[in-house]
């Protein structure tokens with residue numbers, strides 16, 4: 001287990017850009033702490049904090065939690081004067097605690113969909129801070145079902161080229177004592193055709209107002225396979241990841257990463273020198289392939305635009 005420590009906003013921004021820290025929930029929290037670091041470094045200069053916000057937002061464009069938490073921190077910083085550090089420290093703690101609470105709550109809602117004896121497939125790694133929270137979002141659903149005493153098994157997808165499913169999800173499942181089997185991205189349709197998978201639960205980096213979702217590349221093909229084999233396909237997310245400013249998936253910016261991350265692994269070439277490669281880091285799953293969106297408020301079904309907005313608007317009105 002490697003332990004990293006950071007003390008400046010630039011170090012944290014680089015850790016997010018290089019995927020040392022990754023997953024939408026985790027980078028959202030790190031966005032908040034990056035802004036707190038900026039306050040510590042700023043000598044009270046609000047402009048320094050604003051520039052830090054722009055730097056953090058530029059690191060990964062698809063995950064909306066990062067954008068939203070940086071904006072929350074900027075609002076807290078605005079006009080805070082001598083209280084800048086204290087305000088941003090309080091806000092960062094609030095963001096972290098909210099995320100952990102949401103993970104716990106959505107886990108309870110999602111687990112109600114899981115039946116005794118299910119094998120659940122998940123893709124990539126949907127966890128927070130490497131699992132130091134309740135287990136992240138897809139994993140929170142899985143872990144809660146396991147703790148309720150349901151006899152479940154998990155298929156974790158390897159997820160080329162970073163292998164998050166193999167390296168991180170498998171690590172966490174082992175830690176939680178949940179039986180699991182590692183498969184590679186391309187095996188899901190065959191496994192479904194054999195009746196080996198009863199549910200799919202993935203995370204998401206951004207959910208558009210109409211329920212289309214962006215998640216790790218490969219999610220879309222799993223959703224297509226799930227539809228073809230009548231396997232329910234869910235995303236475990238939180239209201240914070242739903243972006244009502246983005247009407248549909250076609251408006252979500254999909255991060256394109258360096259081709260070298262496909263042609264090399266751990267610095268070693270895996271393809272002939274000069275091979276061209278493409279790396280869209282995420283894909284968009286259209287809402288008609290999704291059986292339900294699990295959040296801390298419950299499980300939302302289609303029509304997503306109406307159902308998500310109704311519930312989450314009510315919340316905003318009650319809070320104001």
Ligand code: RUB
Pocket residue numbers: 022023024025026063123124125126127128136137138164202203204205215216217236281
């Ligand atoms: C990770 C990924 C995860 C979502 C949801 O991508 O796509 O499924 O971020 O994770 P990357 P969580 O490794 O490129 O950041 O539920 O933990 O927010």
